[in-house]
Structure formats: structure tokens, C-alpha cells
Amino acid sequence: MASRRPPNRKALIRSAASELFVRHGYHNVSVAEVAEALDITAAALYHHYRNKQDLLLQVILDGFESVDAVIREAKTLDTAIGSLATLVAGPKSLLGVWEREARNLEGSQRLTVLELQTRIVTDFQPLLRAARTELDAPESELVARAVLGTLGGQSSRRSVSRRKDERLMVRLASAVAHCRLPAPDPTAEPHRPDSGGTSSGVRRPRRDQLLTEAIRLFDERGYQSVTVADIGEAAGIVASGVYRHFAGKTDMLVAAMNRGGEHLRTGADQALGHARDPREALELLLRAHIDVTVKHRHLVGILTHESDQLPDKERIALRRYQADYLDVWVQALGAVRTGRDAADLRTTVHATHSMIHFVVRSGPTSRWPALPERLAALGTALLLAE
Incomplete structure (x- = not known):
């Protein structure tokens, strides 16, 4: 007798895909490998998701939704941090693909992810400001992002004890959440990102220009999604000119x-x-x-x-x-x-x-x-x- 399809197959697919994306990277995982991890055919997977990019989007949205649900249910800052630590330390955490893989999405999908990320930060801020009334809106956003960054980076790291992981994450995130921010020094020079030399009016050598554009594109789109022609166009030369450098x-x-x-x-x-x-x-x-x-x-x-x-x-x-x-x-x-x-x-x-x-x-x-x-x-x- 044929086995029945589990009612939560879509969730199982997303969970398997998340683990593979975290372990190997989005571009190094095929739809067939995700299907194999669940002992189903690729055709069965496509019944639920149009393509691998659609699957990646849903995996990322799962992570955001689970985090936002924990934050919205929490009554206090400490409760939120404790629940987030439990979520991150869990065996099926979907948080590890957030930053690394979101750039593999297309434009409208990226916009959806950014909107949800902003919503999470916004939902976390009232808990922070209730505990720390001295924070203004920009400061509470800064601290909220710092707390989420502290926890998010641990989703793919595990010790032998899940309980130990949770306790350590709570301690680290709590220290960040309650950190006293120094007042800005009005005489301090602002830090500026590397402009490639253009802001000075003096252009760097062509090789450096190409490398600067390559670095930016590799980071924004992912290495495998960028072509030599893309890099040449960003630097203002044809693709064949790139190969001289x-x-x-x-x-x-x-x-x-x-x-x-x-x-x-x-x-x-x-x-x-x-x-x-x-x-x-x-x-x-x-x-x-x-x-x-x-x-x-x-x-x-x-x-x-x-x-x-x-x-x-x-x-x-x-x-x-x-x-x-x-x-x-x-x-x-x-x-x-x-x-x-x-x-x-x-x-x-x-x-x-x-x-x-x-x-x-x-x-x-x-x-x-x-x-x-x-x-x-x-x-x-x-x-x-x-």
C-alpha cells in the first residue's frame, strides 16, 4: 500500500533545505539533494515550490516569522531574550541562512525580506525602551539590531549541551541589551566606507577599480551570481578589458x-x-x-x-x-x-x-x-x- 504524504511536508522540505543551505551554501545545494534528504522525488518537491529560489525565500521567511512571533508574545525584554536564545539553540533553527543567502533572492523577494527584518527590529524596540527609558528611537534600534546580531550568529554553532548554549546566549544578549551607550563626541571624525578613491577626485589604477567593484558585487549578489561582464560594466570597461588585469x-x-x-x-x-x-x-x-x-x-x-x-x-x-x-x-x-x-x-x-x-x-x-x-x-x- 502506498505511503500517505505527511500533512506537514512543506515544513519538512523547508527544514531540510535550511540545514543543507547552512551546511553547504545555497549554490552548492540542488533541489534533488533537498528531495533526497526527505526520500522524495524532485518532482514531488516542485509540487510545493516553484524552484530553489522560491524555496530559499520561504526558508528565510520561516526564520523571520519564528523570531517575530517570539518577540510579539514576550511581555518583557528578559523574556524575549530567553525565548530567542531557546529558539536559536534549537535543533531546527532556521536563522542561519538570513544574511548569507538572502542576496540570492531576486529584487521583490529581497524587498520582502528587508521589510520583515525591519518589522522584527521595530517589534523588539518597545521591549527595549520599556526596560531602558533613556534610549531614543535611533539608539533603541541600534541596540535591537545588536541583540539580534549577537543571537543570530550563533544559530549554526553548537556545543555538547543545548542548555549550556542557551544560558551563554542569554548572558551575552542581555549584556548587549543593557549596555550603556556613550554620548557621541561632536569633534570625532566620522568613519566612511571605502569609496574606491572617487570621493577624492583621484581615481585609483584600473586594477584597483575592478577589484573594488568585484568585491562590492560579490558581496551584494553572491560570487556565483556575478559575471566578469558585470564587473567590467560597473568599472566602466568592456568585459575583454577585465582580462588585461x-x-x-x-x-x-x-x-x-x-x-x-x-x-x-x-x-x-x-x-x-x-x-x-x-x-x-x-x-x-x-x-x-x-x-x-x-x-x-x-x-x-x-x-x-x-x-x-x-x-x-x-x-x-x-x-x-x-x-x-x-x-x-x-x-x-x-x-x-x-x-x-x-x-x-x-x-x-x-x-x-x-x-x-x-x-x-x-x-x-x-x-x-x-x-x-x-x-x-x-x-x-x-x-x-x-
């Missing part, structure tokens, strides 16, 4: 990754070289990471999300560097927070980086004066959370 798209990605790694390496080296004690080393590392993220947000984006697209040799080298960079942070934090479990230290560092990246890459940064200083305060609260 780069052997191909892969060569550009390797050069971009090397540039991003060099920025982070230089910042870390300077921080450690100028520090007089462990606490100052941690503070300078934090400020250096913030500085790179604010100035080079697209570079940080591809370092975070496009390493799987590198050739084997370069991918292995990048992952080795990323592990070394993380280890520097873990050592610096461990020297200040002595006696802490190494896994907790790593999770705390990951949460700090995730918070910084999410705020800079998702929010209306022009509304937040003294953003680097405020990110430093939020990051310090997170790193030193009791």
Missing part, C-alpha cells in the same frame, strides 16, 4: 580575500604591538575589527560568506588564517577572563564579530552618530559579560 573571476576573488585578510591582520598586529596589558590588547583588537568592518563592509562580507568559492589551496589557506585570527582573539579574551571555558571564549568572540557585522551590514548606519565608539561599548559589554 585579472585571469578571471576566481583570480579576483582570491585577490579580494587576500586584501581582506591583510586588513584584519594589520589591525590585529598593530593592536597587539601597542597594547600595554591584556585588557588594552582586547580593547584595541575590538576597535581594529570595528574599524575594518565599518570601512570595508563588503570585504568583511565576502570573507564571511564566500570562502567556499575559493580553489582548494586558497580556501585551506584562508581557513587557516581565520582559525589563527580567532585564536588571537580567544587568547586575548582568556587573558582577561581567566578561568573561562575555551568553548565559551570562542562562542563569545564569534558573537562579538556577528554583532558588529550585523549592525554595520543591516542597519541605517547614517542614523547612528559615533557608531564605532558605540559598537566598541557594545562589544566590550559582550566580551566581558558576567
Whole structure:
């Protein structure tokens, strides 16, 4: 007798797709592989979803809806944080595909995602302002995004104990939520993103222009969705002209990754070289990471999300560097927070980086004066959370 189709098959498809997208990346997963994970045919999957992009949209919307439901049901800030931590630590969390894969959607789908993301932040703000009446609207939005960034970056990281994960996430997110923001310094110079040299009136060499445009497009659309012709058009030259400077798209990605790694390496080296004690080393590392993220947000984006697209040799080298960079942070934090479990230290560092990246890459940064200083305060609260 033929088996009956489960009534929740659409939800099962989305859950399987989410796990595969998180583990392998959207472009590295086929519809057939999603179907195979559920022991159904691709034709059966297409009965529920038109194509893989439609499936990705529904996976992302599931994550947003589950988060927003938790926030809307919560009566207090602490209740919301506790429930969000439970959701993120759950075995079927759908949050891991938010930032990395949303750029693979088409225009109207991206707009839908952005609207829902804004709604989540908006729904979270009343809970924050009820607990912290001193926050104005832009400040409460900044802190709301910082809390969500802290939690969202942990959805694909697990220790052996789910309960331990939840407790740590609550502690980290609560520290961010209750962080006192410094008042803006009116004399401070604003941080500006890398403009490619155009704002000075002096254009960089053509190779640098091409690399700058490639970095931006790889981050905004995803490496596999960008062609050499797209990069040439953005830089104002024909596709054939690109090949006078780069052997191909892969060569550009390797050069971009090397540039991003060099920025982070230089910042870390300077921080450690100028520090007089462990606490100052941690503070300078934090400020250096913030500085790179604010100035080079697209570079940080591809370092975070496009390493799987590198050739084997370069991918292995990048992952080795990323592990070394993380280890520097873990050592610096461990020297200040002595006696802490190494896994907790790593999770705390990951949460700090995730918070910084999410705020800079998702929010209306022009509304937040003294953003680097405020990110430093939020990051310090997170790193030193009791």
C-alpha cells in the first residue's frame, strides 16, 4: 500500500533545505539533494515550490516569522531574550541562512525580506525602551539590531549541551541589551566606507577599480551570481578589458580575500604591538575589527560568506588564517577572563564579530552618530559579560 504524504511536508522540505543551505551554501545545494534528504522525488518537491529560489525565500521567511512571533508574545525584554536564545539553540533553527543567502533572492523577494527584518527590529524596540527609558528611537534600534546580531550568529554553532548554549546566549544578549551607550563626541571624525578613491577626485589604477567593484558585487549578489561582464560594466570597461588585469573571476576573488585578510591582520598586529596589558590588547583588537568592518563592509562580507568559492589551496589557506585570527582573539579574551571555558571564549568572540557585522551590514548606519565608539561599548559589554 502506498505511503500517505505527511500533512506537514512543506515544513519538512523547508527544514531540510535550511540545514543543507547552512551546511553547504545555497549554490552548492540542488533541489534533488533537498528531495533526497526527505526520500522524495524532485518532482514531488516542485509540487510545493516553484524552484530553489522560491524555496530559499520561504526558508528565510520561516526564520523571520519564528523570531517575530517570539518577540510579539514576550511581555518583557528578559523574556524575549530567553525565548530567542531557546529558539536559536534549537535543533531546527532556521536563522542561519538570513544574511548569507538572502542576496540570492531576486529584487521583490529581497524587498520582502528587508521589510520583515525591519518589522522584527521595530517589534523588539518597545521591549527595549520599556526596560531602558533613556534610549531614543535611533539608539533603541541600534541596540535591537545588536541583540539580534549577537543571537543570530550563533544559530549554526553548537556545543555538547543545548542548555549550556542557551544560558551563554542569554548572558551575552542581555549584556548587549543593557549596555550603556556613550554620548557621541561632536569633534570625532566620522568613519566612511571605502569609496574606491572617487570621493577624492583621484581615481585609483584600473586594477584597483575592478577589484573594488568585484568585491562590492560579490558581496551584494553572491560570487556565483556575478559575471566578469558585470564587473567590467560597473568599472566602466568592456568585459575583454577585465582580462588585461585579472585571469578571471576566481583570480579576483582570491585577490579580494587576500586584501581582506591583510586588513584584519594589520589591525590585529598593530593592536597587539601597542597594547600595554591584556585588557588594552582586547580593547584595541575590538576597535581594529570595528574599524575594518565599518570601512570595508563588503570585504568583511565576502570573507564571511564566500570562502567556499575559493580553489582548494586558497580556501585551506584562508581557513587557516581565520582559525589563527580567532585564536588571537580567544587568547586575548582568556587573558582577561581567566578561568573561562575555551568553548565559551570562542562562542563569545564569534558573537562579538556577528554583532558588529550585523549592525554595520543591516542597519541605517547614517542614523547612528559615533557608531564605532558605540559598537566598541557594545562589544566590550559582550566580551566581558558576567
